[in-house]
Amino acid sequence: MSEGMSNALLEAMSCGVVPIITDVSGASDIVEHERSGFLARSHAEYCGLLLRALGLSEAERDKMARRAVQTIAARFSMESVATRQMRLYATLMQKALPCAR
Template sequence: AFAALPAEAQAQLTVLGDGQCRAALEEQTVRLGLSGRVKFAGAVEDVFPFLWKADFYLSTSVSEGMSNALLEAMSCGVIPIITDVSGASDIVEHERSGFLARSHLEYGGLLFRALDLSEAERDAMARRAVQTIVARFSMESVATRQMRLYATLMHTGTQTAR
């Protein structure tokens, strides 16, 4: 999908992480003539400096929907463009807090759409991404839900014991 973007899009892709696929991806980057537009950062201990500079978080995973990487990106206001797998739609609201692709073909179209967003549209989508994380995944919101669950279970348990 990235290779299909026109050069005038002036998009740069930074790949974080290392592993067995890296060499093949680097070769593919050269083969597609993308060496100047794709950077391989390798394994990094702190992803946040990369996220604070990013406009979009891309994931084409076919199995990892709710990853820590996705939550971290959204918490930094980075708009996700991800495949719609394994609970992804529970986190990302399509076209409101990010984009969900149901196929690799659709993914390319969503990448074009995302790059075509106005600054105001990007800002609004980024804000909604952050709001989603704060409302559903912040320590406070998780602790509050856990306490409510415990209270409900304790109340149910005392009702059953009588």
């Protein structure tokens, strides 16, 4: 069993945590490398990114944390998710209507 989208990642980013993640399903679609977090493609790169994150200045870390919060607010707020769902339902209904006739 695997998790398609990490709730822990979404929750952490919404709290201003700068994530350092591996390139797993869903996560790489959320984190913008070096903008809202760090995305490692290997274990060696992950270790390097840990050191790099530790070396960030407070201003750099705060900027990335704000971007992480903004990413989650823009893409995963109740309003934005509901809007996308309503658009999907409208599209599906339009496609289904010709069959109902």
